Amino acid sequence: MSRSKSNNDDLNNSQNEENALWSIVGYLLSGLLIWGGIGWGLDRWLGTTYLVLVGMLLGAGASIYLVWLRFGRD
Structure with missing residues (x-):
């Protein structure tokens, strides 16, 4: 019984990961x-070419911060 429970725990653990x-x-x-996309839209609206890069950098930074908040503070 304990062996099958251990296998189920391992399976659940790997699925959670x-x-x-x-x-x-x-x-x-x-x-x-x-x-x-927001940066691209602002570029099209304002006639600039750099806001896509700014938006992507902001999005990457915000995403990494959210991942750290959710998964990295254990």
Whole structure:
């Protein structure tokens, strides 16, 4: 009985880790896409060329901070 419980615990643990990794990827991609998109829209509206980069850097920084808040403070 303990061996099967141990296997179930290992399976649940690996699934939780996989879910956490996919959440991290989602945070990083969404930050880049959302803030990069806002920068792109502002570039088109204002006629500039640098706000996409600013938006992507802001999105990456915000995403990394959110990942740290959610997963890194254990």
